[in-house]
Amino acid sequence: MITYNHERFIVQAIESVLNQAVDFEVELVIGEDCSTDSTRRMVQDYAHKYPGVIRALLPDKNLGAQKNCVNVFAGCRGDFIACLEGDDYWTDNQKLARQAKFLDGHPECVSCFHNVLIVSGDPSVSLEGSHVQTDGRHLMCAPHLKARFSQEDFFKHNVIPTCSVMFRREAIGNLPPWFEKLAIGDLPLHILCTEHGTAAYLPEVMGVYRLHGQSNWSSKTPIYRVSRTLDMYEVLERHFQGRPQAAALWEVRMDMLQGYARLLRRAGQSSEASAAAVTYIHLALKDPLFCLKHLSRLRRMCVLFCCVKLGRSTKL
Numbered sequence: 001m002i003t004y005n006h007e008r009f010i011v012q013a014i015e016s017v018l019n020q021a022v023d024f025e026v027e028l029v030i031g032e033d034c035s036t037d038s039t040r041r042m043v044q045d046y047a048h049k050y051p052g053v054i055r056a057l058l059p060d061k062n063l064g065a066q067k068n069c070v071n072v073f074a075g076c077r078g079d080f081i082a083c084l085e086g087d088d089y090w091t092d093n094q095k096l097a098r099q100a101k102f103l104d105g106h107p108e109c110v111s112c113f114h115n116v117l118i119v120s121g122d123p124s125v126s127l128e129g130s131h132v133q134t135d136g137r138h139l140m141c142a143p144h145l146k147a148r149f150s151q152e153d154f155f156k157h158n159v160i161p162t163c164s165v166m167f168r169r170e171a172i173g174n175l176p177p178w179f180e181k182l183a184i185g186d187l188p189l190h191i192l193c194t195e196h197g198t199a200a201y202l203p204e205v206m207g208v209y210r211l212h213g214q215s216n217w218s219s220k221t222p223i224y225r226v227s228r229t230l231d232m233y234e235v236l237e238r239h240f241q242g243r244p245q246a247a248a249l250w251e252v253r254m255d256m257l258q259g260y261a262r263l264l265r266r267a268g269q270s271s272e273a274s275a276a277a278v279t280y281i282h283l284a285l286k287d288p289l290f291c292l293k294h295l296s297r298l299r300r301m302c303v304l305f306c307c308v309k310l311g312r313s314t315k316l
Contacts (some may be wrong), residue, residue, distance in 0.1 A: 001030045001067045004085025007037040007089050009210060014046050016089040020096045028054045031072040034062040036302050067180040081169050088163035092206035099166040110197035111167035113160045115141040120211035123263045134214050140209055151194035155248050158187040171196045183228035188236060221265060224261045258297060260305055277305040
């Protein structure tokens with residue numbers, strides 16, 4: 001569990017772990033990242049009350065989400081690691097038992113995850129992208145999601161709610177140094193994990209993903225999110241350099257880069273849109289086969305660049 005400024009939520013998160021009914025030992029490792037509210041005191045109180053169960057990691061300075069996450073992973077000693085951020089919680093006290101039993105019985109799977117309910121008490125936060133049920137609930141995973149996911153499946157989309165995943169500790173080993181520098185950690189983690197096996201989907205709803213105005217990711221603007229995602233894909237390409245994964249990730253980055261240029265253009269950020277279009281054109285021209293395959297897309301990026309430079313409007 002990583003947490004920062006979660007004083008309104010941290011008790012429910014911790015209690016949902018303590019309420020798990022299991023026949024094996026569970027340790028809750030909490031990375032409290034120098035919150036400016038009372039989160040640290042609350043974590044310390046729980047660690048004092050449950051010394052054999054809760055181990056609090058209390059850095060002297062704020063590390064940031066990814067570095068905090070790396071530290072917590074390194075501090076985990078169990079065969080399996082389940083993730084739960086301090087503003088989410090689990091709703092089924094059999095969650096850990098079910099997932100551990102599944103992984104014990106399916107050695108070909110390196111991880112498993114389940115569906116979760118999305119809850120938001122903040123009307124300013126959009127629930128776009130969730131899957132509305134007939135009873136009005138918003139679920140994160142799409143209906144009829146397939147049962148198994150390979151590494152290639154995660155190149156384009158992350159379907160795993162962070163608060164739902166359990167994976168084998170040995171599958172991540174020592175995370176690469178670049179991991180803690182990213183703004184996004186969950187998708188790279190799943191891509192690295194599934195080098196060693198598949199991820200399995202369990203359709204039960206066993207947790208809650210909480211949306212609020214201070215959410216580390218959902219509170220950011222679309223432009224910020226796409227920009228940081230592009231950075232992530234570029235880093236992953238370098239990590240897999242010389243292997244087939246690099247080419248597949250490059251194609252995904254090119255798709256996203258095109259959309260990013262258009263997003264910037266619509267937002268009135270002309271110089272940034274121009275720079276994104278130039279980057280796209282430059283990368284595309286390095287691969288003649290890509291240019292032939294996506295000639296119309298390349299043309300649109302050239303038109304966008306020219307229109308931005310000339311100060312004209314265009315629909316692309």
